[in-house]
Amino acid sequence: MSRKVLIIGLDCAAPELVFEKFLDELPNLRKMLGHGVHGRLKTCIPPITIPAWMVMMTSRDPGTLGLYGFRHKKSYSYDVWIASSRSIKHKTVWDILSERGLKSCVVSVPPSYPPKPVNGCMVSCFITPDATKDYTYPKELKGELEARFGEYIFDVEFRTEDRDRVLKETYEMTRQHFNVIKYLMQEKEWSLFVFVEIGLDRIHHAFWKFFDREHPKYVPNNRYENVVKEYYKYLDREIGDLLNLVDDETVVLVVSDHGAKGMKGAFCINQWLIREGYLTIKGKPERGARLEESQIDWSKTKAWGWGGYYARIFVNVEGREPQGIVPPEDYEKTLDELTEKLKQIHGPNGEKFDNRIYRPEEIYDELNGDSPDLIVYLDNLSWRSAGTIGYDTLYLSENDTGPDDAVHSEYGVFILYDPKSETGTELQNLSIFDVAPTVLSILDVPVPEEMKGKTITW
Amino acid sequence: MREGFGVWLTGLPASGKTTIARTLEKALRRRGLRVEVLDGDEVRRNLSPDLGFTRKDRETHARRVAYVAKLLVRNGVAVIVGLISPYRNFREHARKQIGNFVEVWVRCPLEECIRRDPKGLYEKAMRGEINDLTGIQDPYEEPLNPEVTVDTSKESVEESVNKIIKKLENLGYLPST
Numbered sequence: 277m278s279r280k281v282l283i284i285g286l287d288c289a290a291p292e293l294v295f296e297k298f299l300d301e302l303p304n305l306r307k308m309l310g311h312g313v314h315g316r317l318k319t320c321i322p323p324i325t326i327p328a329w330m331v332m333m334t335s336r337d338p339g340t341l342g343l344y345g346f347r348h349k350k351s352y353s354y355d356v357w358i359a360s361s362r363s364i365k366h367k368t369v370w371d372i373l374s375e376r377g378l379k380s381c382v383v384s385v386p387p388s389y390p391p392k393p394v395n396g397c398m399v400s401c402f403i404t405p406d407a408t409k410d411y412t413y414p415k416e417l418k419g420e421l422e423a424r425f426g427e428y429i430f431d432v433e434f435r436t437e438d439r440d441r442v443l444k445e446t447y448e449m450t451r452q453h454f455n456v457i458k459y460l461m462q463e464k465e466w467s468l469f470v471f472v473e474i475g476l477d478r479i480h481h482a483f484w485k486f487f488d489r490e491h492p493k494y495v496p497n498n499r500y501e502n503v504v505k506e507y508y509k510y511l512d513r514e515i516g517d518l519l520n521l522v523d524d525e526t527v528v529l530v531v532s533d534h535g536a537k538g539m540k541g542a543f544c545i546n547q548w549l550i551r552e553g554y555l556t557i558k559g560k561p562e563r564g565a566r567l568e569e570s571q572i573d574w575s576k577t578k579a580w581g582w583g584g585y586y587a588r589i590f591v592n593v594e595g596r597e598p599q600g601i602v603p604p605e606d607y608e609k610t611l612d613e614l615t616e617k618l619k620q621i622h623g624p625n626g627e628k629f630d631n632r633i634y635r636p637e638e639i640y641d642e643l644n645g646d647s648p649d650l651i652v653y654l655d656n657l658s659w660r661s662a663g664t665i666g667y668d669t670l671y672l673s674e675n676d677t678g679p680d681d682a683v684h685s686e687y688g689v690f691i692l693y694d695p696k697s698e699t700g701t702e703l704q705n706l707s708i709f710d711v712a713p714t715v716l717s718i719l720d721v722p723v724p725e726e727m728k729g730k731t732i733t734w
Numbered sequence: 735m736r737e738g739f740g741v742w743l744t745g746l747p748a749s750g751k752t753t754i755a756r757t758l759e760k761a762l763r764r765r766g767l768r769v770e771v772l773d774g775d776e777v778r779r780n781l782s783p784d785l786g787f788t789r790k791d792r793e794t795h796a797r798r799v800a801y802v803a804k805l806l807v808r809n810g811v812a813v814i815v816g817l818i819s820p821y822r823n824f825r826e827h828a829r830k831q832i833g834n835f836v837e838v839w840v841r842c843p844l845e846e847c848i849r850r851d852p853k854g855l856y857e858k859a860m861r862g863e864i865n866d867l868t869g870i871q872d873p874y875e876e877p878l879n880p881e882v883t884v885d886t887s888k889e890s891v892e893e894s895v896n897k898i899i900k901k902l903e904n905l906g907y908l909p910s911t
Contacts, residue, residue, distance in 0.1 A: 487879070492904055493904075494905075
């Protein structure tokens, strides 16, 4: 009998929590660790939901995919575009399986709106505008699901101080998602079933400071102290239910696109560029103002940046950007100079930062789409980047775009559970690129040479 | 009366608990606090001369230290405990007893502790003269959710102590400077 693969994607699941901190209270995940292989999964640069899930599902790097985050700069203009499923030009695991006549169910794998044809079915992800849109493939699946589970809930608004609402809505969403996939798992035919739950990412961002005693904002004995743990325990119960729905021929993967850790603060990257003389603003912006294209004095601007869990730096190159001023021959010199200065950035009290600065052309196999000129991890992501301006400081204790107390980290979770395996082994050196080749190998499909990863064996 | 608190330094032998305890003690005294350090060998000699290093004995000793710390803390003293305290449940017990509790994981790779070995304990353990040294024969359960983690193989003593002071300020046990 041929094998099947069920992938349970938990967006942002942190290995420190799954494998250590909460493991004693996660009986189903603990059972899985005893049959197969598991370990920390090194994610891509940048460690962001988009592109990371597509990196996992294609085994290509973000440069090759031309996907560097949610937002992108429109090719050498100052405009912005948002990633969607249309941005994905490379074959995913389910595209390859479709060509071989194998069926897949793909639920909420980012970015999957608008949904694309697949040999099987697809429900789109949290970037879907709302449930009035066509969000399934085939189209009729939408009605089939809504008749049973109501309108699909794509996401929750998590950057709010109304934590009770975030909690309630996240549970409603996640419960619905698990009900949907239990239904699809039983009603549809599939060799591969992939599902990504975004709720865990939202719970981390909204509730991290309440349980992590090392977090600068942790308050002992607060009312949300156990929210993160309880949500993991809830996910574990749901995973237990899913395990009861599959037979011994099904290999089950629990994976995450990146990990999480406490946010130490936000560093005002554009404010810093202003101080260092790279960026010039017209007039005096209000505190926390967004950096608007019209507000920048491009004739005196060599570089500008974007905020987020990592910082993106763009150089204003003559002949490339509409009002570029850095002569092409000075481009390299400017980047070297910026890199040196970025390395020196330290904490508000002079603490050393573990800053990591990447040149896209040096870390990716190909450079497609609209890549930034520099990718910057401040203190290895413990400090996020604030793109807003008008501050008299470079350091903020809060995120500038709404309450958020967690940042992403460079290791996610990988658990491969094979009910037929008698042993459980922890592996080192696992990479997000290894997932797609491993899935194909389990399903006895040749791994395309272009895939970057290796097949994990056990 | 100012509120007391307990800083509980846990880590392998030779990880740097005593050095941090002494430097932190000075820093807290400079801020005008009444400070007491309950550290390692001396406390054991006075409090538990009857005990060895079995799990049960280690637990009994840790309970005694936690009790003394509790008495001091409730009288407004800043107590710094430097104790291997290798088992999580001991430290959880101390947390409950003491109340205003700051667990500091003094982290240092075992290889570096063996290299330092100021008391020659690792050497003895490896020669077989000691058979219950934490890190070699006895387990060390790493903290899962400490208030502070310091890495003495990467940070200077001052950096580690500053981290602890910053956390004490965050938690409101020390006024911010």
